[in-house]
Amino acid sequence: MAKGLWQSGLDDWYGPGTRVVQRVRGYRPNRRGQIKLARWLRVGLLRGLSCVAACAVLVLAVDPSVVHPSVGEVERSLVCAFVLAWASFLWRGSLIRVVLRPGEIVRHGVWRHVVVPCSDVKELHRNSWRGGLVLETRTGEKVDFLWFDQSFWDLLYDFSDVCAHAMRCHARAASTSGRAEVSAGLQRRFTWSLGADLLAAGATVFLGLALLAAVRG
Structure with missing residues (x-):
């Protein structure tokens, strides 16, 4: 895969001509x-x-004196649950990426990832309405790569073009090598994340503590 993709695919230049x-x-x-x-x-x-949000919750849970004395246990637990929920969502936002693996292109989103066999790739093109990169399969299904287009990072390093070019070359290399002959079809699965799921579990625990404190009160 490496030879077919990087020796024949990415000869074009992206970004400014700096060593970095x-x-x-x-x-x-x-x-x-x-x-x-x-x-x-x-x-x-x-x-x-x-991580900053998780540390703030840890400090708040260990040392209640950091908040005003009028703030009760219920309110403090609710704040911790809310902050951890946002921390979990931010962590999930960091999971967005594209993985090129033998015979497949995988787009990881916030909640789910889509596995596209290279044999099902019909074309990669720009959406005429939103301008984002779209992968279209031979069965007519479309996979959106809008998160990888037109960002501040492209001003320094044209990552959008690199991503599109790399996926095209990967699909072409898989087809010529024979790895893309057998197709299991496009698959969408839930994305599990140790960091995000632990933070979500922590938010659930604090929410339960808040409900328990409210019942006791």
């Missing part, structure tokens, strides 16, 4: 043969905010 961008542009498969395309600046920012 040249190194960033050099995507390589990991040990599993997968190539992950993600806006790592957004990933770092969202996960950083999520």
Whole structure:
């Protein structure tokens, strides 16, 4: 996959001619043969905010004196639950990415991921209405990649074009190598995340504590 994709596919230039961008542009498969395309600046920012929110909840839970004495246990638990719920959502937002793996293109969203066999890829084109990148299958189904287009990151490094070009080359390389002959069809599955799910579980616990305190009160 690496040879077909990166030696024949990404010869065009993306972004300014700086050494930093040249190194960033050099995507390589990991040990599993997968190539992950993600806006790592957004990933770092969202996960950083999520960790800050979780730390704030931890401080609030351990030391109630940080809030005004008039704030009761119910209100404090509700605040913790609300903050953890937002932290879970922010973490899930950081999961948005595209994974190119042997014979498949996988788009990870906030809640679900879509597995598209390369044999089902008909074309990748720009949506005439919204302008976003759309993958169309041979059966007429469409997969939207709007989250990967037209962002601030593109001013420095044309990630939108890299993502589109890489997916086209990956599908073409899989077809020529024979990996795309057998198709299981397009699949949509729920995306599990250890970080996001733990934060959501914490929000549920604090919500239960708030209800328990309200009943006792």
